[in-house]
Amino acid sequence: MNNPIRWAIWATGAIADKFAADLPLVADAELLAIGSRSMANANAFGDRHGIPRRYAGLPDLLSDGDIDVVYIASPASAHCGDALTVIAAGRHVLVEKPFTLTLADAHRVVAAAGEGGVFLMEAMWSRFLPYFDMLADLLGQGVIGDIRYLEADFGMRFPADNRLFTASTGGGALFDLGVYPLQLAHAVLGVPTSLLASGLIGPTGVDLTTQIALRYPQASASLQTSLTVPLRNEARLVGADREIVLPKFLHCPDEIVIGHRDMSGGDLVVDERLPANQQGNGLHYEVAAVHSCIRAGSVEHPLMPWAATLEVMAMLDQTAGQIGLHVG
Template sequence: MTFPAALPVPRTPDSMDAPPLRWAILGPGWIAEQLVESLHAHTRQEVVAVGSRSLDRARSFADRHGIATAVGSYEELVGLDEVDIVYVATPHPLHLPHALLAMDAGKHVLIEKPIALSAAEARQIASRAAEAGLFCAEALWTLFLPKWDVLRQVVEGGMLGELRSVHTIYGEYFTDDHRIFDATLAGGPLLDLGTYPLAYVTSLLGPATTVAAAGVPDPRGVNGQLGATMVHGDTMSVIATTVHGWPRNEITIIGSEGVLTVEALHNSPGPLTVTSADRRVTLTHDEPYGDQVAGLHFQAAEAARRITANETQTPIRPLGASIISLEASDEIRRQVQISFAAAGLVEQPH
């Protein structure tokens, strides 16, 4: 086969064209700041309210971002008539209760990653969304970036031939005071960082059919690093995640006709490269590097388009895909003996 001479171009619509919805921010922490800045810079979405456990914190966030309504409880926030969609940005163990709280109040939800602690929790979220007929998605923002649309077209169009394997790592360095070291918030790298590799490999290769995982605890009371080799039918993946430092966070997808590399940092806007199996052709999608503010708006614009079209999920991150990621995560946790009992998770039988 002659290797193509160019990469596909992203089909991602301009976020500015997405119909405006009225957003409420539930949990005004670090990622919520980035999302609101991104919405204000790149979309016509209206952030109309923010809710915190503390009215002072809600007011201070509202003042910084020009948000009209600040309330001192999440219950009050989700009950506001002027809200269409709630962005759940609390720590992972609270995603399930806060997603249910918002949906029970009749609000659509975009839930930070990981959508929940376990596949069982994610299934509860999915059933409630289905019963209520509300839009619900995991804010796995990387998958909404234009570069991921190029990747999808490269893979689905057969440019790499038959997929053989996906290799990826995600590590970062954190100071001791970061919530990633808090066992009561389901700390450790798996759910915070490993969520990305798990989403990549399962969305590209399908559910893991065999998992072999190993890890090492961190003296601060959570798992510190782990790796997993997984088989997905007749393909395989190798993933790793760590809280001890910044490796070159890339994704390598190996196919029979070529190799695709999502350059570091894989979970932000940036370039990707496709090289033919014989290494004679190298093609680059030259997306500028960017931070969360440059990229978080794509997922919100997609949610706004789907909700306006009366759709309850996005094909970019359907709830079934979030559940499949967490099934692999559950099995890794079982093998590495990571317990979220401190976070109040009652483990479901496997």
């Protein structure tokens, strides 16, 4: 067996807990260290997950020469600066989504990784789940023919004290939830020829609800996200006669549904249900992908290459500009 790849986690929020819980599912992964701005938080997190080394502050964490790769789970507003710091220390890095809050910052991080020769990937974990491989295979087989229309939404009603209502840390529906419908549209349809967005900015300066219309040469997409309205949290990929449905939740569904409707719409007539079960929280699949690249000496992964991150960031950037969302 190969020597383990030694991980550190930077920040101790909810997504970091899920990541730490899933890491043991990857045989050659070792969770060596946890870092936080608060030593108390680092110790509490380390105790929960049995992590031997704990550090207060990112520079102290990076002073540990045994760390191979850092998972950045800090607030979105800190992603750019934290990623640049990790890259400057010569470590590989997995950055939680959204990659950054602006396209300009995303270019800075990608350029730094290219110059430093380290592995870098946005933690768009959905692209590494079992359902995503199945979806790609179904589309490749032409099960529904060419996609003519894509509809996807992701929204919930969050309490007013939720972190997503805090503008200073990169909150809002678009960057936390809306990135999932956007990345799905990008994955299956590519870069749109046009994007038209509208949104409602709340009193704290974050977008509460955002709608995005995408146009492609032979298709269109309608996307929606919200912090205040419970949506269906599903996706439909519609072909000439049949469609694929990704049920709740669209970014990590337990099954893929193939079906059809009559010419006037109506309820979906199900032709087939394909189980798409995942282990754990689903975050270890991206870890295995990171390992394969590090061991091969690759600096990016073909399922989530730097170009894909930059293209999705460009769509986020354009949407934010159109709805008057001020970030960064």
